[in-house]
Amino acid sequence: MSLQELELSNLRQPNGGASDQLARAFLHQLAQDELKRLKASQRAVGYEFGDDATLAEADAVEQIVAQDETDRRATAHVPVPADLAAVAVMLARAVADENGLVRRLRREAPVVAIATNVSDLVEPVRIVAEKCLFRSEAKVVDLAVGRGRELNRRHAALYVCDGIGREARPDKGNEVVGSALHVRIPIVGIAPDPKRQLPRDLMRSAEHRIALPELDHAGLALVIEAVVGSLPTRGLDPDLIRMIEIADLPVAFRRTDTPDACIVALESILVAKADFLGDGPTLEVLDGYGEAKIWGLAAAADLRAYRAGRLAWEQIDHRGLLLSGPPGVGKTSFAKALAKSARVPLVATSVAEWNASDYLSGTLQAIRKIFAQAKSRAPCILFIDELDGISDRSEIRGEHVQYWTQVVNLFLELLAGVDERPGVVVVAATNHPQRIDPAVKRSGRLDREIKIEKPDTTSLARIFRYHLGDELLPDAPTFPLALAARGMTGADVEAFVRRAKGTARREGREVSVDDLLVEIRQGRRPLPTSVRRRVAIHEAGHAIVAHVLEFGEIKGLSLYDDGGEVSLEFAGTDGATLPHLEAALSSILAGRIAEEIEFGTGSIGAGNGPTSDLAMATQLARDIELRFGLGHLGNIYLEATAGELIAIPGLLPAIKERLHQAGERARRLIVKYRPPLQAIARQLDENGYLSREEVEKNLSGVARDAIAGITECKLDSAQAQ
Template identity: 85%
Template sequence: MSLLLQTLEQSDFRQSDGVASDQLARAFLHQLAQDELKRLKVFQRAVGYEFGDDLSVAESDAVEQIVAQDETDRRATAHVPVPADLAAVAVMLARAVADENGLVRRLRREAPVVAIATNVSDLVEPVRIVAEKCLFRPEAKVVDLAVGRGRELNRRHAALYVCDGIGREARPDKGNEIVGSALHVRIPIVGIAPDPKRQLPRDLMRSAEHRIVLPELDHGGLALVIEAVVGRLPTRGLDPDLLRMIEIADLPVAFRRTNTPDACIVALERILVAKADFLGDGPTLDVLDGYGEAKIWGLAAAADLRAYRAGRLAWEQIDHRGLLLSGPPGVGKTSFAKALAKSARVPLVATSVAEWNASDYLSGTLQAIRKIFAQAKSQAPCILFIDELDGISDRSQIRGEYVQYWTQIVNLFLELLADVDERPGVVVVAATNHPQKIDPAVKRAGRLDREIKIEKPDTTALASIFRHHLGSEMLPDAPTLPLALAARGMTGADVEAFVRRAKGTARRDGREISVDDLLHEIRQGRRPLPMSVRRRVAIHEAGHALVAHVLEFGDVAGLSLYEDGGEARLEFGDDGESTLPQLEAALSSMLAGRIAEEIELGAGSVGSGNGPASDLALATQLARDIELRYGLGHLGNIHLEPTAGELITFPGLLPAMRDRLHRAGERARRIITDHRLVLQAIARQLDKNGYLSREEVETTLLGVIRNSAAEITEYQIDLVQVQ
């Protein structure tokens, strides 16, 4: 009697404490070892000698005689290794079957119907092999209903229905006729598929009395696999963080050159560490700049996941479960996901919609989506990062022959996304360059219900990004602010490219990298501002800052000089509660740059009116809106959406706008004239450094604060009187 039959007769595969034993798993492994032994005998007969025979394949070859004799001496005690992937699947399947009370007995004595979910298509074939060799009686003739004929079935058969979920036949309306024939003959039927509910015949699933999901390998299961491969149990374990990253395909690769149990562990560790970026060196989220609100969210999510791993926080208590990151290309959405995983000390499972759509068939795309969610679930807690999410169409925008195709994809994605409680520990972060193309259902509560836009980094953030890519040892004493100013409007990806190319240039020249190397890559032939133009721009931006500060129009967040101009960054609320005095203060602040040029240099430049985003353009638009949209002008309470023609057709509109802009300009002129020394101090510092932070601007502006309260109040009274 075989070991498996003895096990069947003697045990119900459960220990008294209710925990599934590994008695059935060992029986499965023994069965596979016996089958492997038979295979080796067949092979050896094919090459000229039998297993256990001491005859040489070629008696005339003396060397072969020595090798054959050595093999004969070792065969009596040699361990017959089981392929690592089959051994792992055998352990997983045996444990799943053992958890179903009496199932293995029924498979060998009765005619149950069983559905096995492998979650991923890669496991379908090894599960089929193990099921065929271990689940049924030895004399049973196993047929695959997916390729067989129903009329040939009889009571000596046992049936599999194997579907990898990729082909066109992977749907519930296929195969029902032959399943019906098998049900009529009353033979055991086992369906195997990644997602049985969607991929196996409908009638098989309706008849299924047992629905099994393969468990993950734990330390005990891995030890059994190693014992099946090399003959002995390991004396050491595997790091739990690495254990949950095991994929079945890793095992044959790791064990192919090992002959001791502990060597198997070491080899597997080496492979898994290469995949476990979160355990290695690299930046965590707290040291990265330029992410704004996304960084706040990420740090909170990382803290929650660490608490969840430690058992201090239940999954139901975690509110940071899904995030949609939007923003232009290159702002670091992928880098954010990597840094988040490192901060949380959990694996990053990364994919993209482009990868899902690489399949030739719809079923392949659906299987790719299921596979990545299953992988994330097996490695939980983890971060599941989905790039290019806008590649999944908005169902409301789909037309014609593609409606059914995309609807199935979107529906499956929404189902997996919404099934939060079935994937505990999996935080989903998706990225897109086009959030307006995302199906609204994706953003509903319980899915990706938080959307954060990552803007291009400002000057301060760019300086920090340069330092990050340069490291602490490269140009340690060189300020990165000039580099950031030269790279205005660039992204973190651009900075990485600049540093990489500059390193390459220095390496080819046989020297250390320099700031000039970096500036050369950033400028790409563009020249810096001439000194005279640079001074004018510094005066211009200082005028904006001075008038905005005096009239309390927002906060001056920073002043910058760039390769092609400058910027006064003002932060102010746009909540619909602005009053006319506040709008007039805004007008004066907008016009202050040109007024400062006139006072200091004798004339203003055309740069103030160059383009639709220029100072004059924005001021003119605001003056027009005061008259036509906000109901605060000479026309009274009226709202009209303005067009270009209305500037001509409305009687008195242009004069009213001109007068308003003139008054705002004169108010700015008076402020700048009275505080000219402060203007010059700000401009001088800006010209020298190229950048002034909020704190540096405020320090210089203390000269304004020292003016008497009466003088400042006079500006405010003047602001009201001119209305």
């Protein structure tokens, strides 16, 4: 952006024109004060500008240095500290927007409350207010530390509160404010959140309540001019402008002497903060997020449209999300990727950070500060981790009730003020959603909760490929790695790849698949060859019978280090009849039946534990008799009781007969379709995984019965090692 464009932009800005006339006046005032300070500093070392007598008494070297400074300062620009210059511009614009306030502060006795939003700005605002708001002859006192009885009409009063200490309460300071009101002098209160932190009587008397605006291009140009003496000829990316914090300016401008160099230095600092502009994955390329990814992509599209002006904030329905799930599933990575997809900043915090303060006021201020920061960077993603750290108020007891009630209430207030923070999408994460106050989940707050499950085998394979990249093991299949890592998370995969790289680097060679498997298994042994073959037959038996009896649609077959699995999906859960349930029984028992046919005997894997095939089949047969009203007892429903198999006459024989009939049905089908059974088992044994398409290819000649699936199920074979 050229200087001419900057100036035209300034004239078009709501805060431009006359408002910046006041800003320039404030900056001039600060420059004059800085000049006085520099002269006083020179006098302190024994000489003053142009004081030849003093120079004559100085040593020879000092004479050279002092004379050079005198010559340069006669024409040199006096720089204003960058942070004060920025605050001067913001404060001047806020004051100028209040009709007649400048004149009133110098001629009358108005009461003004200034919201800085963050505690870091309180002190620079105090300095600028003291030097620029009042008449030059006014004696400015801080009522927060002064005595009201000493006030007279020659005074002007500030009440400054950073919002952190114990005194940051509306019931403090009212007596001294009352004295200032009686004397009728101008009073300016300064605090991050005046309503909660300034004296109650000051806020009741306040005729003007103003808040500091954000810096824009024109305001930044004024700051640079105040620091180095002239306006820049180029601008900043609008995305970076939103990332500016006042503390960035002194750091960026410390070693610069031209306006464009200021822009370049500031740009380098802001780019480092703007993760969404740098490298890293977008949500589109990440796997394993399921419904959360669908929500995130919609939210990203809405935010992009909002930034472009095509969508109003009121039209956006993706404003708040509560992510839950076990550690390591990538809740934080989701927030980062969402910000990159939406091309907006990520403002990240955690409840642990809020609670780091020694005082309640510090915790409250930390919450307010992060919401203010997010508002200043909007549109953005505000990510709050460890949300369960904010207690459910109904569970709080004893001396902590008052503390946590205030914390929760403030959080709820800020969360509910969605219309006061346009462009801020809040994403919170927790491992324990049941511990969160129900009010947090109400409509208009975090009213959408999505649980991120651990990734399935397919997602794990893609996550491995992402972390390996295109150059590392480009031709190696990642499914064997995913199968070995079943039950792991994306964070686990990242760690496995990192440690495998480290091992290979220390040994001076390339990473191998075996390196990764060693890290994944951590000493756990894979299935022995003979057991692996048996498990493959077992899972193939499930697949054959489930396919023939239409017990769901096969999604895939897998072999793991501790067993195998057939993953099935189903059309619905309602309307099941006895034929549906009998098909389910045969499909569940088919694994063990296939073992008996191929090996002459079944293994204990089918009955190894309460989630085994035999346990599932026995429970279903029992439910047919006692819960579903489809057994020999007729229409009856009985809850499970201890010893029922013996206590209820005929129940055990009925269950046994039903399981026998289901097993025999499975046996007939497996014998009939033994060749495809063996083909599926052989491929599964070799590859460790068969997709839906690969299974269907082997079942192309196998006829199906007209029985629909009833529910979702995974048939496992956990083998004892």
